[in-house]
Amino acid sequence: MIEVLSNAALATVQDQGREGYLRYGVGTSGAMDRVALSVGNLLLGNDDDAAGIEIPMFPFRVRFTADVAFALTGADCVARLNDRPVLPWWTLMARKDDVLTIGVPTTGARCYLLLEGGVDVPVVLGSRSTQLRGEFGGHEGRPLQKGDVLQVAQLQPAAPSGEREYAGFGVTSPSCTLRQSTAVPEASPDETVVRVLPAAEYESYQDASIEAFWRESWKVTPQSDRYGYRLSGPVLSPRQPLEMRSHGIVPGVIQVPPSGQPIIQLRDAQPSGGYPKIGTVIEADLWRLAQARIGSKIRFAKTTYREALDALDEVEWYVNKLRQLVGLHRSAPRP
Structure with a gap:
C-alpha cells in the first residue's frame, strides 16, 4: 500500500512489542512511544497490536500504491499529502499515487505513520516489531530503505461514498491531556x-x-x-x-x-x-x-510506587476515553 521514497535512517516497523521472551535473551523492541501507536490504531479502527512505522529521522516520504486511510501521531511534524497540509493526531484518506512528505517536527522526536489495517509483515515470536540487534522481525529485520514496498494486513472495504468513516477525524495529543503530579518541577522549553x-x-x-x-x-x-x-x-x-x-x-x-x-x-x-x-x-x-x-x-x-501506578491508570483512562470518543464518531449518523 506504500512505497518508501526516502533513505531516512532508522525508520522501522514497530507494534506494541515482543513480550515474554526476556528470559531467552530477546529484548522487547516495539514502539518507543506506545501511546502514540495506540492512539493511531484507535483512530483507524485497527487492532490494538497492529504495526505502524516509527520515524525518527526527517524528511520521510512515501507514495501510496492504493487508496487507504492513514494517521500521523507522535511528534508534531510539518506534513503534506501532495500539496495538502496534514495535521498531527489526525486521519486522512490517501488515494493511489498520492505522496506523503513528513518534515522536521516542531516538537517531539518520533513520528508514527499508521495505516488502516496495520502494516503487514511476518509475526516473529509474537510480534511484528523490528529487532535491530537480532536482525529479525519488522521488514526483513532492518530499517526501511528507499524502494521498500509495504502492504496492509487487513484492509476494510470502502464505504459507498468511497471514504472511510474515520478519515477526517482527530484527537488532542497526550501531552495536552495527561497531567503530571504537582510535585514534578516545571520544565523549560528544551x-x-x-x-x-x-x-x-x-x-x-x-x-x-x-x-x-x-x-x-x-x-x-x-x-x-x-x-x-x-x-x-x-x-x-x-x-x-x-x-x-x-x-x-x-x-x-x-x-x-x-x-x-x-x-x-x-x-x-x-x-x-x-x-x-x-x-x-x-x-x-x-x-x-x-x-x-x-x-x-x-x-x-x-x-513513589503508588504514584507510578496511578500514573499508569491515567494513561489507560486516556486511551479508553479516546476509544469511546472514536466509537461515538463512527456510530454518529452520516448526512
Missing part, C-alpha cells in the same frame, strides 16, 4: 521531565551525587538511540567501588557505568546488564522520554 523510582543501588551513591541526580538537567547525547539514552551531566560517584554480576533489566532502568554518566535503557536494550541501577523511569512516562530530542535535556522527578 526539557523533558520524567518521574523516576529509586532503584536497587540508589543508596550506594554519595549524597552529593544523589542530590545532583534529582537537581540537575541531563543532556541527551548524540550517542543515544533506541537501545538507550546516554546522558551527560554531573559525575555520579558511588560510596565505594561497585562490582556486580549481569542481571535482568527492562526499558526505563537508569544504569550508571564507570564514567558516572547515566544510561536510560530503552526498547531495544539487551535484557541483562552489569552496571548498577540508580533509578527507573516509570512506565507511564516512557512515551514522554521517547519524544526527547538529541541535544535536549531531561530532568528526573522522584516519585
Whole structure:
C-alpha cells in the first residue's frame, strides 16, 4: 500500500512489542512511544497490536500504491499529502499515487505513520516489531530503505461514498491531556521531565551525587538511540567501588557505568546488564522520554510506587476515553 521514497535512517516497523521472551535473551523492541501507536490504531479502527512505522529521522516520504486511510501521531511534524497540509493526531484518506512528505517536527522526536489495517509483515515470536540487534522481525529485520514496498494486513472495504468513516477525524495529543503530579518541577522549553523510582543501588551513591541526580538537567547525547539514552551531566560517584554480576533489566532502568554518566535503557536494550541501577523511569512516562530530542535535556522527578501506578491508570483512562470518543464518531449518523 506504500512505497518508501526516502533513505531516512532508522525508520522501522514497530507494534506494541515482543513480550515474554526476556528470559531467552530477546529484548522487547516495539514502539518507543506506545501511546502514540495506540492512539493511531484507535483512530483507524485497527487492532490494538497492529504495526505502524516509527520515524525518527526527517524528511520521510512515501507514495501510496492504493487508496487507504492513514494517521500521523507522535511528534508534531510539518506534513503534506501532495500539496495538502496534514495535521498531527489526525486521519486522512490517501488515494493511489498520492505522496506523503513528513518534515522536521516542531516538537517531539518520533513520528508514527499508521495505516488502516496495520502494516503487514511476518509475526516473529509474537510480534511484528523490528529487532535491530537480532536482525529479525519488522521488514526483513532492518530499517526501511528507499524502494521498500509495504502492504496492509487487513484492509476494510470502502464505504459507498468511497471514504472511510474515520478519515477526517482527530484527537488532542497526550501531552495536552495527561497531567503530571504537582510535585514534578516545571520544565523549560528544551526539557523533558520524567518521574523516576529509586532503584536497587540508589543508596550506594554519595549524597552529593544523589542530590545532583534529582537537581540537575541531563543532556541527551548524540550517542543515544533506541537501545538507550546516554546522558551527560554531573559525575555520579558511588560510596565505594561497585562490582556486580549481569542481571535482568527492562526499558526505563537508569544504569550508571564507570564514567558516572547515566544510561536510560530503552526498547531495544539487551535484557541483562552489569552496571548498577540508580533509578527507573516509570512506565507511564516512557512515551514522554521517547519524544526527547538529541541535544535536549531531561530532568528526573522522584516519585513513589503508588504514584507510578496511578500514573499508569491515567494513561489507560486516556486511551479508553479516546476509544469511546472514536466509537461515538463512527456510530454518529452520516448526512
